[in-house]
Amino acid sequence: MNVLKNYGLLSMVIAGLSTTGCKKDADLTVVPPASENEMEVITDVKLIFINNSDPSDIVEARAQDPDGLGVQELVILDTINLDASKTYTMTYEIFNNLETPGEDIGAEILEEDNEHQFFYSFSNNAFASPSGDGNIDAVSDPLTYNDVDENGNAVGLSTSWTTPSSVLSGGTFTTRLQHQPDVKTSTSGANDGDTDFELSFVLNIQ
């Protein structure tokens, strides 16, 4: 092997080793990902029933999924206790409280109301109005929506409920929020699109 070859060999080994072998001081500092406003997670839902004839008469029912995507089970914190023979307007507070301050998901739903609709089911004839058992099973069943989106389709961030004179104990009240991008029409139902939440409460009318 001549001198030139030796030089070549040596320079190649050095070049190779200097890039492959001798980097002892690798910089291992990692910057964490930027903080994100978690938009998909809902941890707290509050149903707020306000008596139309007495705004100070408020009934609230809460459901909570304390760790969002974690494995902790959803907890229904309250039962819905309504008075007989009253008309209530029901609205929501929907939050992601994993962040501080909590993120108002309700506002986001209002912004995208043409992609969202709330559906309900309840014990048969639990209400004087709407009658029946709600529109989760059949979308054409009666339900009193107070709001519509830009296409004139019902949303359900506000709904009206009139209790009968009779009492009910241990009934059920289920609300389901469906996300229906490019799916929502005047006839789309509770099984179209994807579920953002589905919560079942115990309903008492006294």
Add this chain to the structure above:
Amino acid sequence: MPLAIVWIFIFFIHFCSGSLFAQTDTCSFNVSGKILDIDTKLPIPNVRVIVFGTDKLALTNSKGEFIINNLCNEVNTLIISCIGYCHAKCENHHHHDESPHIYIAQDVSELEVITIETNHSKENGTETVSQVVLKKDDIYNDPTQSLAASIADQQGVTTTSNGTNVQLPVIHGLYGNRILILNNGLKHGFQNWGTDHAPEIDISTAHRLTIVKGAAGVRYGPEALGGAINIENNPLYLNESFKAKIGTGYQTNGKGYFVNSEINQGLKNWSYYLGANYTLVGDRHAPSYLLTNSGKKEKSVYGGIRYHHKNWDFKVYYSYLDQDLALLRSSVAHSGNAFVRNINSDEPSFIRPFSYTINQPNQLAQHHLGKAEMHWRYSDNAKLTFKYGKQLNKRDEFDVRRNADRPIIDLDLITNDYQLEWKHPDWLMLDGLVGVQLFTQFNDNNPGTGVTSVIPNYKTVRYSSFIIESFKRDRNTYEAGLRLDYELNSVAGRQTNQAIFSDQFSFSNLTSSIGYVREISENTSFRTNIGTAWRTPNMSELYSFGQHGFKTTFGLLRYYTSAIGDVNTNQVLKISESTVQSEKGYKFINEFQIGNKKNTHTITGYSHYIENYTFERPLGVFGTIRGPMPAFIFTQADALFIGLDYSWDRDWSKSLKVVYGISYLWSRNIDKNEPLINQPPISVNYKLKWQKEKIWKFESSNLTINPSYTFQQFQAPKTISPESLIDGSVVISSDSEIFDFKSAPNGFFLLEVSWSFHWKNITGSISVNNLFNNGYRNYLNAMRYFANEPGRNVLFTINYLFENKKNE
């Protein structure tokens, strides 16, 4: 008649793809062939074959056969001299492992340049491991398919997939991070996690594919625990005339089409190639319904240059791929009820009219790969190689969600590879390769996804060194290798409350391999190899958290089991506090090949024991605000895989060949004595190939009939329906027996028929997949929960090859 000595220049095609692992340039090439009389097809004995510029020569035997071993050079000129014969013609055989037949006509007239193809030597360190090589023609019939699909008909190889576009190769039951994918020789730097991320490789750029079926970790690194697949581009031969190829095709299922083109030329010291491809496929259909959102778009450009000077070679490569892959819309289930509905309905819940539009869920990926390499052959059988590769992988994934226009995953992954290898001169009869490598990978989440990142930011730095030595004596080859990897990882991520977590850890992995090959006779050989490989669990196995697609998944460090057996996910464990360990695999693989002129039987038997085998399994159904959701966890257990691949190649006549094949795999979690999940079922296949030289106007044509049957997976875990978990009729804990949400689908029969032809400069093919339009589901496709596989597909392709022969 004067004594005529014919000098025939044969440009010896071999592999010099410039792959990282430079199989090319070791002095272990061989050329073999058969010299026949062009008229009588009778063998010509005592023809002298000399490799120009060396002292290597051979005389043909009584059957006209010759073999010359231990060739080093990239371009060899063969001088074939004989008396009374001239005007050579060479048949170009495309079947690998087949010797070329060189025909020589009587009487001298002119010099002619002919090309022959020859056996390519196996990679150092894998010589004793069972492997399969596919060449361009084997791959090229369907350039719209994925990498995994193109190799899936090999024994012991199958695919696991997440719909029609996202497919990963499975070798002997292992996939994902255990099968190393080498993109043009570099470890493909991509988001290699789960079954829902496929390598971003355009199969139509491949000139050659090598599938190594055993532990190839010493040569390729710890990710090759289960095997390796090397995809090589144009080999950049010198002294090649200018060639331009353009191809196009149409497929009925998905109304897809593609165009691809490549030019290449090799001069005395230079060679180059350049290519570009485009593919568009719309929604595919199962026999009785449309698979809404199952199309794909793919663009790629690639090229390479080689400069050859004396004993130096410089090569530079670049490739770019841009793809948009749709995932089945009906796979999205945001609630347990929707999951139950989707899983139980015979038809997907979301079907829309056919469209080329790709909506959410989809994956956008861009992959840049650049590589420079330098080879210096400083003596006849010694060489130094230095390679540097850089890859940038940008991935955006979109989900059906309130903020669907924002990606839910937005990652940039930068990979650097530095490799120095020394193929040392023969020393004490040892032939060997020594190398050092530095590998770095940086993963970065781009802000603005509106969700907590599934995968944290991380840096990985890995230092490796390896040595492989082989020793040949008579008909025996012994091979042994050792590799040491030291890997440093630094991780920083966020929990869902946006609190930061971080960790730093290192793993040292030792990989070794020892093997033996015996050539019992010309067509009979036995090879055996024991390999060990240690693999560090990857970032998704460690840190996955939350919902993606239809399921919620928790990585090894994202959950822990409390004293009372509850699974908790409220903190991120440090690796030092956890029980997580490296996966350690021990694979023993034996291949016995026995053949005579017409029959070749190949039996490959293997057993693979993996300590701390990391896998994803269903955990149960958890109450969430959306309703009960199916949850999966990553877990580790000791597992055993035992399998057998058998194939029988039979040549019924010169034009009719038949291959029978069967693959069987038994696998078990031996910690808990229960089945594993998502393991390939038994499959049998048959392939009939009828080659006709001249038929009507076509110079040659090929008919292939390929029926196959895949059995139901009888080793699947028991089934627990999500309904029974939701209503509480079945209660499970984290130590309950493994289960699945749906039972393994029935076995299925598929028939594939294809016909290809060659006419002047044009080649073309018509092939039909799933000819009977059978509706079936594949156990290894995650979409089996929701929809059937695609139905019948008729694919037409046509290629035009222009070759400027004057340039020679």
